[in-house]
Amino acid sequence: MNLFVIGDVHGCFHTFLKLLERWDPKTEKLIQVGDLVDRGNFSPMALRLAFELQLAFKSQTVFLMGNHESMMIKFLQGLDFSNHWGMNGGNQTLLQFERDNKDPMDYLDWLKNMPLFWENKNVYISHAGLNTNARNPFDPQDKYSLLWNRQPLQNIGKLQIIGHTPQLDGNAKYHEHGNYWNIDTAAAGGMYLTGIKLKRDGALIEIISVPTDMRDLR
Structure with a gap:
């Protein structure tokens, strides 16, 4: 299967839904790089959509953990003593769960089991990438x-x-020296949600950028 990798959604449910129209589950594995929640208007709906997609297309979907999922997990476990998540969009996300009469605890086990990365012999996909400064790249405290x-x-x-790091001009960026793409194109900042289609060997097929649906923004 080819790969269809989607950037940071951040609660932009309607935009996410629009980009998913370009996914062909018969020929493409869908991989989302994390940060489904916070900032946009519809974090519970974005989370539910991802959860249900994985139930329906288990072998064709991967939802990676982002730092916002990590903060949310810590909060739901009662370990966010400094309200770190709340100050980074979590307070608004909790209000959205109340608005929708949903319980975020329903997703805790699923969130905890999100992988940190996906790879094959040619491609490595994660939320923020591998850097030589990391003592332990898998430690959420690093x-x-x-x-x-x-x-x-x-x-x-x-x-x-x-x-992870928004490209504020709304364009996905390829960095030749490090051989990587950053596809966070600031959907929650009113720019675009981007998906990149690749062959399994990493060869670029297509970049698709969907303008943020204004319903998704506060």
Whole structure:
């Protein structure tokens, strides 16, 4: 199967739904780089959509953990003593769950089981990418980890695909030196939600950018 990798959704449900119209589950594995929640108007609906897609297309979908899912998990486990998630969009997300009469605890087990990365022999996909400064790239407390890194990526001999750091001009960026794409095109900032289609060997097929649906923004 080819790969269809989608950037940071951040509660932009209607925009996410529009981009999914371009996914062919018969020929493409869908991989989303994390940060489904926070900032946009419809985090519960975006989360539910991802959850139901994985139920329906288990072998064709991968939803990776982003730093916002990590913060949400910590909060739901009662371990967010500094209200870190609340100050980074979580307070609004909780209000949206109340508005929709939904319980975020229903998703805790699913969120906890999100993988940090997906890879094959040619492509490595994560939320924030591999950087040489990380003591442990899989440690959510490490600021250079796969969840939090904002530094240029190391060239690992595979094409990396990441999100996390918004490209404020709305364009996905390829960095030749590190051999990686950043596809966070600031959907929650009113720009675009981007999907990149690749062959399994990492060869680029197509970049698709959908303008943010204004219903998704506060």
